[in-house]
Amino acid sequence: MNPNSRSILIFHANGIYSCMILAIGIYVGYLLFLLVLIVVWNTWKLDPRPYQEIPISVIIPFRNEEKNLFKLVKSLSEQGHRVFEVVFVNDHSEDEGLNLLRELLQEVSFDYQIHTLKDTFGKKEAIKAGIEMANNDLIVTTDADCAAGSKWLEEISSRFQDEHIQMVVGPVVLTGNSFWQKMQSLEFASLIGTGGVFLRMGLPLMANGANLAYRKAAFKKVDGFNGIDSTPSGDDELLMHKVNQEFPNGIKFQKSIGSVVSTEASEGWSAFRQQRLRWASKWRVGLRFATILSALLIFIVQLIQLWLFYNLFDPGDNLQLIASLLFFKLLIEFIFLWSIGHTFGQKMNGIAFIVNYLLYPLYAIYFGIAANFGKFKWKGRAY
Numbered sequence: 392m393n394p395n396s397r398s399i400l401i402f403h404a405n406g407i408y409s410c411m412i413l414a415i416g417i418y419v420g421y422l423l424f425l426l427v428l429i430v431v432w433n434t435w436k437l438d439p440r441p442y443q444e445i446p447i448s449v450i451i452p453f454r455n456e457e458k459n460l461f462k463l464v465k466s467l468s469e470q471g472h473r474v475f476e477v478v479f480v481n482d483h484s485e486d487e488g489l490n491l492l493r494e495l496l497q498e499v500s501f502d503y504q505i506h507t508l509k510d511t512f513g514k515k516e517a518i519k520a521g522i523e524m525a526n527n528d529l530i531v532t533t534d535a536d537c538a539a540g541s542k543w544l545e546e547i548s549s550r551f552q553d554e555h556i557q558m559v560v561g562p563v564v565l566t567g568n569s570f571w572q573k574m575q576s577l578e579f580a581s582l583i584g585t586g587g588v589f590l591r592m593g594l595p596l597m598a599n600g601a602n603l604a605y606r607k608a609a610f611k612k613v614d615g616f617n618g619i620d621s622t623p624s625g626d627d628e629l630l631m632h633k634v635n636q637e638f639p640n641g642i643k644f645q646k647s648i649g650s651v652v653s654t655e656a657s658e659g660w661s662a663f664r665q666q667r668l669r670w671a672s673k674w675r676v677g678l679r680f681a682t683i684l685s686a687l688l689i690f691i692v693q694l695i696q697l698w699l700f701y702n703l704f705d706p707g708d709n710l711q712l713i714a715s716l717l718f719f720k721l722l723i724e725f726i727f728l729w730s731i732g733h734t735f736g737q738k739m740n741g742i743a744f745i746v747n748y749l750l751y752p753l754y755a756i757y758f759g760i761a762a763n764f765g766k767f768k769w770k771g772r773a774y
Contacts (some may be wrong), residue, residue, distance in 0.1 A: 414695045418716055421692045425723045431588045432730050435645055445548040447475040448525035448607075452517030452537035454481070457488040462538045464495045472477040473543035476502035478524050481515040483508060487662030488535075514600075515616045515626050522607060522615075529602040532626070533652055539602075547604050551642055557609040557641035558634050560590060561602030564719075564735050565656040571596075572656035573743040575663065577728055578751065579656070590644040596619045596685065600627035602652040605634065613637050624669050648736050667758050691761045693752035696720070721748055 449467070453460070467477055481489050489507070496503055502526055508517060522530055529551055531544065543561075550559045562583050566577040586597030613636075619629040635642055657663035701714050729739050 415712075415716070417691060418695045418720075421688070422716075422719055422723055424722075426729055428585060428588050429723065429727050429730060431591055432571070432584060432727070432734075435588075435646060436589055440549045440552055442545060442549060443552055444472060444474045445516065445529055445551055446527040446532050447472065447529045447544055447548055447604075448521075448527040449477045449531045449533065449544070450480065450518050450521035450525065451477060451533055452480045452482050452514050452521070453488060453492075455486045455488060456484070456535035457491055459536040460488055460492050463535055464492070464499065465540040466540075466543075467501060467605040468499050470501070470543045470544050471540075471541045471549060473501075475544055476504065478504045478506065478521040478527060480521045481505065481507040482517045483512055486772075501550075502753060503623070506699070511621050515620055515623070518626055519615055522610060525607060528606065528607045530607050530610065532600050533603075533653065534601045535603050537652050537654045539652045540649055543652065543722050546647050546650040547602075547645060547713060549644060551604070551606070554713065554746075555641055556643055557638040558603070558605040558643075560586065560598045560631065560633060560642065561604065561642045561650045561652060562587070562645065562647075562735055563599045563601045564651055564737055565655050566653050566656075567656040568698075569658070570743060570746075571660075573740045574747045575739065577654040577744055577747050578754075580728055580731045580737070581724075581734075584727060587644040587646055590642060591646075593640060595631050595642050598627040598631045601654060603627050605630075608632055609638060609641075611659075629752075639733070646734065648734065651735050668762060686759065687747055689755055693755040696752045697756075724748065 415487070456463075479492060489505075492505065494504075506524055507518055508520060511520070518532060529546060529548060533539070547561055549560055552558055563579075565579045566571065566582070567573065567576065582597060583599070589596040610630075613630070613633040615627065616630065619625050619633065622629075631642060657666055696717070699717055701708065702713050703717075725739075725744060728744065733739075734740050
């Protein structure tokens with residue numbers, strides 16, 4: 392072998408070795424990050440606050456939700472917090488939901504309003520219309536396919552006794568009996584837990600409009616949804632970022648089982664795919680460094696995990712290292728998800744967790760790419 396060829400081989404080998412070291416370093420860094428999440432979550436105690444009935448306006452947009460309205464109205468009727476109204480906003484429903492809602496509301500004790508959009512459409516327009524009709528300063532939003540326990544409004548409102556708090560992000564859990572729904576529940580719990588920890592550290596990252604509360608004055612101060620209305624999604628996370636810019640340290644996460652809102656996970660792949668593409672559509676609006684970095688990190692870590700899985704079958708002298716890295720990630724993720732589930736009263740399904748652990752890299756990489764292309768459908772509308 393001539394010297395030039397030998398130099399090329401050495402350079403190539405050194406390059407591969409350097410890439411391997413970098414990949415393992417990123418992976419280990421991610422494991423340390425997960426450990427930080429676990430420590431913060433499990434050492435985080437909410438300060439007890441005396442209960443005070445702050446008047447609330449609950450805004451609920453709905454479109455084609457006939458099958459979910461009974462459960463929704465029932466959970467609202469069971470609220471221990473009694474000083475509230477509900478503003479239902481019909482976004483051009485095509486089913487019998489509006490008539491059913493009127494029938495169900497004949498027997499409730501809470502105040503309510505029903506409004507139907509005419510010249511506008513979409514969730515943001517429905518929420519904006521609801522806020523304009525609201526009689527109270529404290530706004531709570533949820534979705535028509537959700538339900539909450541009797542302490543929901545009580546615990547959410549308690550945080551607003553602090554006048555510096557402008558927004559509270561509440562926990563959301565996915566329910567369902569099928570194996571596919573249990574897998575979604577685990578994946579979604581990681582998002583809620585991560586978003587909660589970041590808020591605990593003063594870094595707003597994620598929120599969910601199914602359980603979100605804010606002051607009407609703050610909503611008006613940041614000019615509502617103006618500037619973030621190019622996507623049907625983002626009435627939660629994108630609004631949160633606007634509020635954070637105007638009111639630093641004015642956003643908190645409510646980590647308590649009583650404040651949980653639940654909704655059923657998607658029943659099939661098609662609905663799940665459309666939902667995730669819709670969520671991803673808001674990433675491209677008002678791109679922030681933290682959002683880009685977190686998405687890129689998750690994408691890279693999943694690529695590394697696939698590479699580690701592949702090398703299990705041809706490990707050479709690195710079998711112990713590769714197996715150890717994969718095992719520790721499995722263990723750390725289990726502890727984190729178990730901690731979140733324990734906090735919010737959800738049981739961990741071990742088999743669903745293992746399958747999710749094995750398949751999640753493929754899912755994350757797919758949506759990381761698919762989110763940048765194509766269209767999606769939501770509530771019978773194409774975007």
